[in-house]
Amino acid sequence: MDRKGRWLVRTLTFKDENMALGFVNMLYWGNGAGSCRQAEFAVRCAESGMSVVMYGTTTFDSRVGNTGGDFYYDPKTKCSVNAYGMPNRGHKAEMETLSALKGKINAHGAKLGVSISTGDIFIPDEISQMATDIVTNEAADIIEWNGSCPNVEVGGKRKPGVCFSPVNFEAGVKALCAAAPHMLVSAKIAPITEASLLGELADICVKNRVNFIVCSNTDGNCYLENEEGKPALPGMILGGLGGAGLRPKVCGMIKILAPKLRGTSTRIIATGGTEIGTHAYKYLSLGEGMVVGFQFTTAIVRRNEDLRFVSTLISGELNGERGLTDLLVEKGITWE
Numbered sequence: 001m002d003r004k005g006r007w008l009v010r011t012l013t014f015k016d017e018n019m020a021l022g023f024v025n026m027l028y029w030g031n032g033a034g035s036c037r038q039a040e041f042a043v044r045c046a047e048s049g050m051s052v053v054m055y056g057t058t059t060f061d062s063r064v065g066n067t068g069g070d071f072y073y074d075p076k077t078k079c080s081v082n083a084y085g086m087p088n089r090g091h092k093a094e095m096e097t098l099s100a101l102k103g104k105i106n107a108h109g110a111k112l113g114v115s116i117s118t119g120d121i122f123i124p125d126e127i128s129q130m131a132t133d134i135v136t137n138e139a140a141d142i143i144e145w146n147g148s149c150p151n152v153e154v155g156g157k158r159k160p161g162v163c164f165s166p167v168n169f170e171a172g173v174k175a176l177c178a179a180a181p182h183m184l185v186s187a188k189i190a191p192i193t194e195a196s197l198l199g200e201l202a203d204i205c206v207k208n209r210v211n212f213i214v215c216s217n218t219d220g221n222c223y224l225e226n227e228e229g230k231p232a233l234p235g236m237i238l239g240g241l242g243g244a245g246l247r248p249k250v251c252g253m254i255k256i257l258a259p260k261l262r263g264t265s266t267r268i269i270a271t272g273g274t275e276i277g278t279h280a281y282k283y284l285s286l287g288e289g290m291v292v293g294f295q296f297t298t299a300i301v302r303r304n305e306d307l308r309f310v311s312t313l314i315s316g317e318l319n320g321e322r323g324l325t326d327l328l329v330e331k332g333i334t335w336e
């Protein structure tokens, strides 16, 4: 802020792609939660150049995930739908993996993030316990609390995403921030474009000094059909929508959140339908300095973990796609 109380927003320009790459390396970008559940793959993510590798989501108790929960990608709409339901080995077992993994990820110059969530029932103490263990064991650099999974089925009904209740959301945020006061922490929310609810969630994050709001998880209970006109998820029928369909929503969230976050220590990580440099550039430029990173999940899962697209996204070397660094050199970026 200058002496007259105006926010200093300026356009950064980049002489060449190397300079732009230096800027990209300072952003928080990498795989979204749900795309990495194995240590070997986490290392491959770090090798691909991601600055933050996100492991999990892990829950206190182990979960097998939903019976019939699956993933489908529709090439026509570029949307995905899934109903995995956070399968994982449970906090204790995953902690052992994480403790051994962090050094390997850090050795590549990347940070290790771990996504945590409560399971069938929302119990803030579970968040406290998981976050405390991660801090004590120095098992990650960032803790991302998933307060928005739409795919937990309990007794035939979907558990509501915690972030739809500001009271519960605040309890989760408080548990996270109290347990990890000196660590980078994120709260991941649903694709909420209802401005008053979104504003309330942002206020809670700002008040509790959450570092990043991750916008967003999948859009719950969506229905897609496959090429034969049959349900794309035959077991679960409804699932969380990811991919291109999320982009307008995430852009709307950024437009609502960015002015609210200016002058606070909370920033946005944009997550939804990022496949190529143009998408990442759009999120960064819409945020006017409040969007400090981006994640992508559908892009990884639909390619069965083939990460070659990552270098295209950043430097645009393949298929004539424009990379993020290319766009930064051409247009610069408005930043706080």
Ligand SMILES: Cc1cc2nc3c(=O)[nH]c(=O)nc-3n(C[C@H](O)[C@H](O)[C@H](O)COP(=O)(O)O)c2cc1C
Pocket (backbone or CB within 6 Å): 032, 033, 034, 035, 056, 057, 071, 080, 081, 082, 084, 086, 115, 146, 149, 188, 216, 217, 218, 241, 242, 243, 244, 246, 271, 272, 273, 274, 295, 296, 297, 298, 299, 301
């Ligand atoms: C197959 C699949 C599994 C996912 N699992 C999780 C998860 O365990 N935890 C979580 O926070 N988000 C999960 N997500 C949401 C993604 O991390 C991401 O927020 C969302 O899909 C939007 O990004 P995208 O369009 O790049 O997929 C999952 C998404 C997909 C497609």
